[in-house]
Amino acid sequence: MSLDLTEIRREITRIDRQLLKLLAERHCLALDVVRSKELTQKPLRDTEREQQLLQALICHAEEEGYALEPQYITQIFQKIIEDSVLTQQVYLQKKLNQQREQSIHIAFLGKLGSYSNLAARSYATRYREQLVELSCASFEQVFDKVKSGEADYGVLPLENTTSGSINEVYDLLQHTDLSLIGELAYPIKHCVLSATPAEVSQIRTLYSHPQVIQQCSRFIQGLSDVHIEYCESSSHAMQKVSAMGRPDVAALGNEEGGKLYGLQVLKTDIANQPNNITRFIILARNALSVSAQIHSKTLLLMRTSQQAGALVDALSIFKKHGINMTKLESRPIYGTPWEEMFYLEIEANINHPDIRKMLEELKGYSTYLKILGCYPSEIVKPVALAAE
Numbered sequence: 001m002s003l004d005l006t007e008i009r010r011e012i013t014r015i016d017r018q019l020l021k022l023l024a025e026r027h028c029l030a031l032d033v034v035r036s037k038e039l040t041q042k043p044l045r046d047t048e049r050e051q052q053l054l055q056a057l058i059c060h061a062e063e064e065g066y067a068l069e070p071q072y073i074t075q076i077f078q079k080i081i082e083d084s085v086l087t088q089q090v091y092l093q094k095k096l097n098q099q100r101e102q103s104i105h106i107a108f109l110g111k112l113g114s115y116s117n118l119a120a121r122s123y124a125t126r127y128r129e130q131l132v133e134l135s136c137a138s139f140e141q142v143f144d145k146v147k148s149g150e151a152d153y154g155v156l157p158l159e160n161t162t163s164g165s166i167n168e169v170y171d172l173l174q175h176t177d178l179s180l181i182g183e184l185a186y187p188i189k190h191c192v193l194s195a196t197p198a199e200v201s202q203i204r205t206l207y208s209h210p211q212v213i214q215q216c217s218r219f220i221q222g223l224s225d226v227h228i229e230y231c232e233s234s235s236h237a238m239q240k241v242s243a244m245g246r247p248d249v250a251a252l253g254n255e256e257g258g259k260l261y262g263l264q265v266l267k268t269d270i271a272n273q274p275n276n277i278t279r280f281i282i283l284a285r286n287a288l289s290v291s292a293q294i295h296s297k298t299l300l301l302m303r304t305s306q307q308a309g310a311l312v313d314a315l316s317i318f319k320k321h322g323i324n325m326t327k328l329e330s331r332p333i334y335g336t337p338w339e340e341m342f343y344l345e346i347e348a349n350i351n352h353p354d355i356r357k358m359l360e361e362l363k364g365y366s367t368y369l370k371i372l373g374c375y376p377s378e379i380v381k382p383v384a385l386a387a388e
């Protein structure tokens with residue numbers, strides 16, 4: 001066996017290309033699978049098959065004596081299965097809603113390179129759509145651009161695994177006629193960026209969006225003598241820092257955006273927790289139909305009477321119908337002090353007759369009920385393997 005690095009790397013490159021080819025082949029088979037399921041109307045996800053498949057791979061690796069940890073095999077194949085499930089979902093959704101390959105206009109907060117912009121690109125890539133990017137100065141403007149027809153979709157952050165709910169977006173949802181048609185979980189990897197080579201200890205002013213500052217609060221506390229400047233978005237921050245060209249100012253943003261503004265990365269992974277993920281929602285003027293074969297979710301707006309137990313009674317309807325609730329949020333109702341609007345996200349498809357019946361029942365327990373939208377769940381929860 002040669003120990004020549006160039007030669008070994010050439011061999012690695014050859015294997016990587018083989019892996020890529022095999023992944024592409026598997027990806028095509030996922031499309032054959034969905035065409036077959038279309039005929040049989042089978043649910044798209046089959047967690048039993050996924051469990052068996054993972055278990056069999058782990059056993060096979062052991063029998064063959066491959067030096068691969070079961071955890072490693074599981075992680076890699078869970079990612080592959082996630083792609084397969086989402087590919088099938090996209091196929092069914094595009095067919096059901098008769099979407100053709102076309103260019104779509106997507107509105108998002110910030111300039112090019114903002115996290116919302118990266119999420120918009122990821123959504124368009126998943127649906128294989130050409131993207132026309134429309135920058136907005138505020139969340140409100142994103143809603144307005146979709147309402148006026150200037151944009152087909154609006155991409156907005158709803159919650160983050162570190163800083164929690166984005167209240168401003170929840171409040172805007174209370175008064176909108178737009179429909180929620182999709183979701184997207186996007187990993188947020190904050191870093192410190194500056195225009196010139198510098199040490200983090202040199203920084204005296206940090207620019208970013210309040211949400212980013214909040215998600216990196218521990219890192220910021222560890223810095224001494226630093227002043228914070230809040231910006232409309234992280235992309236505004238990156239642009240400002242780029243224009244200043246000084247070693248004592250830096251932006252908190254992302255690596256991809258940093259490249260766009262010619263910035264250097266001084267430090268990566270500065271969020272309070274490594275699993276820093278933002279869930280974005282996609283808004284459109286018209287609601288989408290979601291295939292019954294897809295695991296879907298519905299977001300409801302609900303207000304209850306001010307009587308004792310009114311909310312508990314309303315929520316008990318979900319329990320009665322065996323419906324899982326994935327999110328419960330409340331926000332003040334403007335003009336009505338101390339009354340709350342509830343946001344309920346449930347794992348349900350509103351086109352199912354049982355769910356329609358359940359919502360009729362729920363009306364009886366609420367003073368206001370509105371469906372904000374039904375959408376495919378794009379968060380593919382990995383299956384758990386049976387304990388040894």
Ligand SMILES: C=C(O[C@@H]1C=C(C(=O)O)C=C[C@H]1O)C(=O)O
Pocket residue numbers: 030033044045046047049050053080081082084085
């Ligand atoms: C490909 C399929 O659809 C889904 C994806 C799977 C995979 O990628 O292996 C397995 C089961 C299903 O959840 C299938 O049913 O075989």
